[in-house]
Amino acid sequence: xxxxxxxxxxxxxxxxxxxxxxxxxxxxxxxxxxxxxxxxxxxxxxxxxxxxxxxxxxxxxxxxxxxxxxxxxxxxxxxxxxxxxxxxxxxxxxxxxxxxxxxxxxxxxxxxxx
Amino acid sequence: xxxxxxxxxxxxxxxxxxxxxxxxxxxxxxxxxxxxxxxxxxxxxxxxxxxxxxxxxxxxxxxxxxxxxxxxxxxxxxxxxxxxxxxxxxxxxxxxxxxxxxxxxxxxxxxxxx
Numbered sequence: 732x733x734x735x736x737x738x739x740x741x742x743x744x745x746x747x748x749x750x751x752x753x754x755x756x757x758x759x760x761x762x763x764x765x766x767x768x769x770x771x772x773x774x775x776x777x778x779x780x781x782x783x784x785x786x787x788x789x790x791x792x793x794x795x796x797x798x799x800x801x802x803x804x805x806x807x808x809x810x811x812x813x814x815x816x817x818x819x820x821x822x823x824x825x826x827x828x829x830x831x832x833x834x835x836x837x838x839x840x841x842x843x844x845x
Numbered sequence: 846x847x848x849x850x851x852x853x854x855x856x857x858x859x860x861x862x863x864x865x866x867x868x869x870x871x872x873x874x875x876x877x878x879x880x881x882x883x884x885x886x887x888x889x890x891x892x893x894x895x896x897x898x899x900x901x902x903x904x905x906x907x908x909x910x911x912x913x914x915x916x917x918x919x920x921x922x923x924x925x926x927x928x929x930x931x932x933x934x935x936x937x938x939x940x941x942x943x944x945x946x947x948x949x950x951x952x953x954x955x956x957x958x959x
Contacts, residue, residue, distance in 0.1 A: 765947065774952045775937075775948075775950040780947065832878070833878075833888075833890070836887050
């Protein structure tokens, strides 16, 4: 069975500082990996995804993530935080055999300090 | 523009009552999903459907049911609401057959069971 672990339920960063959100997964087959963002009182929207090919994936709003198979990780980064990045971020995994079903991590809430 | 909507956005009910949450999408997606979001647990899958008249149980399906009579709608019913079902509920949809496709999420329904 798939599982996703996000290290740190809350992260606080200063505006302009690096944002690093950690995600580790377990999967018996090569997974498809996603990062979603949830702004207050809204649904989730896709930031980026890894399917196959290049392991460094670029997404919207300056975010990127790197798939590391040996570490079973898919950490999300942004070089310089902006106040608008304050939100909750979810890592998710799906497997081809599971159709489109997603398994989510517990989420990481990001606070950006001025 | 195509969209996915949920209603009501907020609902307060009493223990033991039957409650139905609506989900409507105009993407013409075959696959639809219901999740609940609870602090520390991320999103957990309740039920899902891969097409008309198809329904499947997810990770936390006890006490919930769904029906799919057309492509656009997947209502979620709580047969006899319990306080443990106080949560935020999200509906999502995606195209079928391609597990790498992103899911599109509705804005959520905040349900309180007193």
